[in-house]
Amino acid sequence: DSGVTQTPKHLITATGQRVTLRCSPRSGDLSVYWYQQSLDQGLQFLIQYYNGEERAKGNILERFSAQQFPDLHSELNLSSLELGDSALYFCASSVGRYQETQYFGPGTRLLVL
Amino acid sequence: GIQVEQSPPDLILQEGANSTLRCNFSDSVNNLQWFHQNPWGQLINLFYIPSGTKQNGRLSATTVATERYSLLYISSSQTTDSGVYFCAVHTGNQFYFGTGTSLTVIP
Numbered sequence: 001d002s003g004v005t006q007t008p009k010h011l012i013t014a015t016g017q018r019v020t021l022r023c024s025p026r027s028g029d030l031s032v033y034w035y036q037q038s039l040d041q042g043l044q045f046l047i048q049y050y051n052g053e054e055r056a057k058g059n060i061l062e063r064f065s066a067q068q069f070p071d072l073h074s075e076l077n078l079s080s081l082e083l084g085d086s087a088l089y090f091c092a093s094s095v096g097r098y099q100e101t102q103y104f105g106p107g108t109r110l111l112v113l
Numbered sequence: 114g115i116q117v118e119q120s121p122p123d124l125i126l127q128e129g130a131n132s133t134l135r136c137n138f139s140d141s142v143n144n145l146q147w148f149h150q151n152p153w154g155q156l157i158n159l160f161y162i163p164s165g166t167k168q169n170g171r172l173s174a175t176t177v178a179t180e181r182y183s184l185l186y187i188s189s190s191q192t193t194d195s196g197v198y199f200c201a202v203h204t205g206n207q208f209y210f211g212t213g214t215s216l217t218v219i220p
Contacts, residue, residue: 106155
């Protein structure tokens with residue numbers, strides 16, 4: 001158990017809908033990262049937050065947004081969902097801001113029908 | 114962005130055998146990490162290794178940053194080592210993952 005929790009574990013929704021994925025980092029970790037893993041794109045970095053502020057941005061679509069709250073949990077919002085958004089979404093956390101050792105949550109498996 | 118290539122793409126080992134997985138990257142990086150994704154999908158950090166050598170039990174890793182590669186050694190493999198091994202590099206504010214090496218250890 002990494003100490004990072006993600007909810008929900010599974011999510012099935014329809015195209016055009018909006019969903020919110022939630023992540024709670026390990027106790028004491030200030031950075032949260034979001035990743036997408038799909039069959040065709042592999043593992044891709046989406047975005048990093050450090051202590052409530054966006055720190056780094058990867059291949060995150062404009063339809064996706066994220067935030068980190070004062071209690072350090074983070075949410076990834078996916079809107080106008082398309083079939084191609086079906087993937088495993090991981091959250092990870094680390095102590096500092098400079099992307100040192102990261103600990104991953106179990107992931108949320110999203111299926112868009 | 115940086116290209117991260119891993120080899121071999123697939124590997125089948127008899128239990129007890131040793132193996133070496135390789136990660137090549139196309140440009141200078143700030144750091145490099147190795148991860149194991151088990152058959153249930155969980156990603157586990159193995160090493161944070163921007164340079165040098167580290168060991169953890171039967172696993173060890175070496176990164177030669179000047180030559181842009183990293184190696185992951187697995188000794189006396191066990192069936193629980195099965196899964197996909199990823200390397201990921203960090204440069205600037207970006208992370209790039211390799212496509213992974215899928216390892217199957219058979220008893």
